[in-house]
Amino acid sequence: MSEVEKDTLVLHTGFEYDEVTGAVSVPIYQVSTYQQDALGGNKGFLYSRTGNPTRSALEKTIAALEYGSRGLAFASGLAAISTVLLLFSSGDHLVVSDVTYGGTYRLITKVFKRLGISSTFVDTTNLQAVKAAITPQTKGVLIETPANPLMNIADIQAIADICHSGDIKLIVDNTFMTPYWQNPLLLGADIVVHSATKYLGGHSDVLAGLVVAASEELGEELYFLQKSTGAVLGPQDSWLIMRGIKTLGVRMEKHENNAQELAQWLRTLPQVKRVYYPGLQDNPQYAIAQKQARGFGGMLSFELASREVAEQFFSKLKLITFAISLGGVESLICLPAKTTHAAIPIEVREEIGIRDSLVRFSVGIENVEDIKKDILQALKQD
Numbered sequence: 001m002s003e004v005e006k007d008t009l010v011l012h013t014g015f016e017y018d019e020v021t022g023a024v025s026v027p028i029y030q031v032s033t034y035q036q037d038a039l040g041g042n043k044g045f046l047y048s049r050t051g052n053p054t055r056s057a058l059e060k061t062i063a064a065l066e067y068g069s070r071g072l073a074f075a076s077g078l079a080a081i082s083t084v085l086l087l088f089s090s091g092d093h094l095v096v097s098d099v100t101y102g103g104t105y106r107l108i109t110k111v112f113k114r115l116g117i118s119s120t121f122v123d124t125t126n127l128q129a130v131k132a133a134i135t136p137q138t139k140g141v142l143i144e145t146p147a148n149p150l151m152n153i154a155d156i157q158a159i160a161d162i163c164h165s166g167d168i169k170l171i172v173d174n175t176f177m178t179p180y181w182q183n184p185l186l187l188g189a190d191i192v193v194h195s196a197t198k199y200l201g202g203h204s205d206v207l208a209g210l211v212v213a214a215s216e217e218l219g220e221e222l223y224f225l226q227k228s229t230g231a232v233l234g235p236q237d238s239w240l241i242m243r244g245i246k247t248l249g250v251r252m253e254k255h256e257n258n259a260q261e262l263a264q265w266l267r268t269l270p271q272v273k274r275v276y277y278p279g280l281q282d283n284p285q286y287a288i289a290q291k292q293a294r295g296f297g298g299m300l301s302f303e304l305a306s307r308e309v310a311e312q313f314f315s316k317l318k319l320i321t322f323a324i325s326l327g328g329v330e331s332l333i334c335l336p337a338k339t340t341h342a343a344i345p346i347e348v349r350e351e352i353g354i355r356d357s358l359v360r361f362s363v364g365i366e367n368v369e370d371i372k373k374d375i376l377q378a379l380k381q382d
């Protein structure tokens with residue numbers, strides 16, 4: 001159903017109604033195994049690690065929303081990324097965005113490095129730096145755009161061209177934009193990954209990860225890895241993500257409207273030293289963000305005077321929740337240097353600009369004036 005607009009598509013793709021009962025919400029198939037009529041005579045499902053009808057509905061939905069050939073659902077975003085990285089072998093090399101979720105950084109530098117897969121972290125907003133980091137052993141480039149937490153934008157199409165001038169797979173973490181705003185596969189990426197824990201679930205109540213492959217061949221390889229390693233998403237959680245996706249359109253519009261207004265407003269406050277948001281026109285990558293996505297999303301970051309000021313600010317917030325994670329309907333705020341990005345060594349963090357005074361803000365869908373009031377009262381000196 002690709003001829004309809006995105007807000008219609010999120011409601012009408014992957015699963016319309018149950019063939020047997022007509023149920024308009026996908027049934028939760030809480031089952032591990034399936035009766036067979038004869039050897040090989042099954043009804044499409046054998047065992048829930050290799051396939052489950054509820055998970056399958058979600059996998060079809062995300063494949064359609066990302067315009068890919070196959071979708072796969074995992075127990076968390078990091079389970080999804082780990083499975084994708086298992087495409088690579090000892091001796092292979094990866095190029096990765098230097099500004100990246102701390103858990104992804106830890107996975108690559110502490111786990112995959114041990115398996116003989118090396119990596120170089122570069123500023124992927126700089127195409128020359130990406131080219132310079134590629135070696136004859138490079139088999140994959142992994143980018144986050146916008147990147148967590150500085151909102152740097154990498155040019156997906158230009159990096160896809162660099163990758164495809166060799167035999168290199170481009171993997172894009174599309175968690176911050178979601179398929180509602182951005183479709184990396186249409187820009188030439190080979191694989192999209194999501195922490196569906198965030199906007200796709202949307203209600204801070206479930207952990208999940210999704211992968212979409214552009215080609216059937218890559219989809220088959222990833223399915224083989226999914227069933228071989230087994231970090232699949234359970235049926236209840238698959239259902240929760242399906243339910244979340246139905247309202248993705250309205251939520252993303254509201255998240256973005258609030259974020260756009262708050263980004264402009266925050267920079268007028270004397271206590272705020274700098275605001276990072278891709279939708280600000282003087283953002284260095286504004287033009288690329290506009291070119292490759294339909295929106296700028298609901299995530300922003302800002303600098304306060306010091307870590308102490310930030311901690312005092314957090315302790316006084318009443319409406320906004322001080323918590324890690326993002327993409328839920330409620331506003332969530334955190335200090336990346338001490339939480340989500342603590343796995344990145346301090347000297348690396350300082351160099352890329354994730355300072356102790358940087359506040360990451362997942363803008364919720366509350367009334368924007370109430371959010372402003374809460375920020376103002378929390379910034380007030382005693």
Ligand SMILES: Cc1ncc(COP(=O)(O)O)c(C=O)c1O
Pocket residue numbers: 076077078079101103104144148173175176194195196197207208209325340
């Ligand atoms: C951009 C990004 N990718 C991946 C992950 C990992 O996802 P999960 O926490 O679902 O494992 C996160 C988590 O914060 C994230 O922000």
